[in-house]
Amino acid sequence: MQKIAENRCFGGRQLRYSHSSSALGCDMNFSIYLPPQAERGRVPVLYWLSGLTCTDENFVTKAGAQRYAAEHGLAIVAPDTSPRGEGVPDDPEGAWDFGLGAGFYVNATQEPWAAHYNMRDYVVSELFTLVGANFPVDSARAAISGHSMGGHGAITIALTASGRFRSVSAFAPISSPMRCPWGRKALAAYLGDEIREWENYDSSVLLGRDTEQLPLLVDQGDADDFLDEQLKPHLLQQAADSSGYPLQLRMQTGYDHSYFFIASFIGEHIAFHAANL
Numbered sequence: 678m679q680k681i682a683e684n685r686c687f688g689g690r691q692l693r694y695s696h697s698s699s700a701l702g703c704d705m706n707f708s709i710y711l712p713p714q715a716e717r718g719r720v721p722v723l724y725w726l727s728g729l730t731c732t733d734e735n736f737v738t739k740a741g742a743q744r745y746a747a748e749h750g751l752a753i754v755a756p757d758t759s760p761r762g763e764g765v766p767d768d769p770e771g772a773w774d775f776g777l778g779a780g781f782y783v784n785a786t787q788e789p790w791a792a793h794y795n796m797r798d799y800v801v802s803e804l805f806t807l808v809g810a811n812f813p814v815d816s817a818r819a820a821i822s823g824h825s826m827g828g829h830g831a832i833t834i835a836l837t838a839s840g841r842f843r844s845v846s847a848f849a850p851i852s853s854p855m856r857c858p859w860g861r862k863a864l865a866a867y868l869g870d871e872i873r874e875w876e877n878y879d880s881s882v883l884l885g886r887d888t889e890q891l892p893l894l895v896d897q898g899d900a901d902d903f904l905d906e907q908l909k910p911h912l913l914q915q916a917a918d919s920s921g922y923p924l925q926l927r928m929q930t931g932y933d934h935s936y937f938f939i940a941s942f943i944g945e946h947i948a949f950h951a952a953n954l
């Protein structure tokens with residue numbers, strides 16, 4: 678693991694590292710914010726999963742999360758959104774909603790994706806272990822959050838990685854990838870045609886099951902251009918209603934899909950996680 682950037686921030690440190698990933702078969706970058714409290718002992722940790730087209734840096738530079746992380750004494754880990762580098766395949770047409778920057782937090786089973794596109798294992802196992810072993814974080818007090826594709830990743834991982842995370846939140850998540858164009862394109866290519874495989878990566882299907890009921894907060898802007906075609910938060914609400922899952926879904930008037938929306942509510946999400954950790 679090699680440090681590639683360090684900046685003082687709200688009394689703590691914003692750090693960036695590069696490392697060789699065995700889960701993804703390539704070198705990866707990730708960012709980690711350590712609050713001032715981490716100078717004196719282990720702190721709880723929030724994993725942030727970004728959306729389509731992002732690297733680890735979008736959240737770090739646009740969300741304004743460090744101020745709140747410092748207040749609550751929370752570390753924040755932000756991985757990249759897909760494997761990258763020489764030999765890593767991309768969308769044949771170079772589209773931004775699949776391939777590089779669009780790993781969808783699944784373990785791909787289909788060629789040519791399976792050798793590299795294992796973002797679920799990367800986040801849940803490899804990165805989680807690496808961070809726990811090398812930074813002053815208490816991995817027994819971990820939470821997960823994300824945006825759009827990353828909101829889908831956060832919810833599906835939290836509900837299936839048993840015991841790893843104590844709370845989960847999302848901004849404008851893709852609520853049911855099986856029922857939207859972004860999701861169907863990615864799941865078909867990464868997982869093949871077997872719909873049962875897709876269900877394990879569908880937040881609304883998982884929420885409708887008899888699953889562990891982790892605290893779950895979702896914010897969705899009602900002026901989001903992707904709301905009706907891609908995000909469909911009503912499917913998440915329907916699933917929660919049918920299974921009795923205590924979902925807190927908040928529609929936010931006038932907010933779009935951008936990081937201006939995330940910056941407006943990230944403080945509340947960090948307070949929510951801090952209260953559950």
Ligand SMILES: N[C@@H](CCC(=O)N[C@@H](CSC=O)C(=O)NCC(=O)O)C(=O)O
Nearest residue numbers: 728729730731735773824825826827936
């Ligand atoms: N084509 C555009 C739009 C892509 C976009 O809106 N990406 C979002 C996530 S969408 C769902 O996963 C994003 O977070 N963009 C990065 C940002 O910093 O805003 C494009 O190429 O940007």
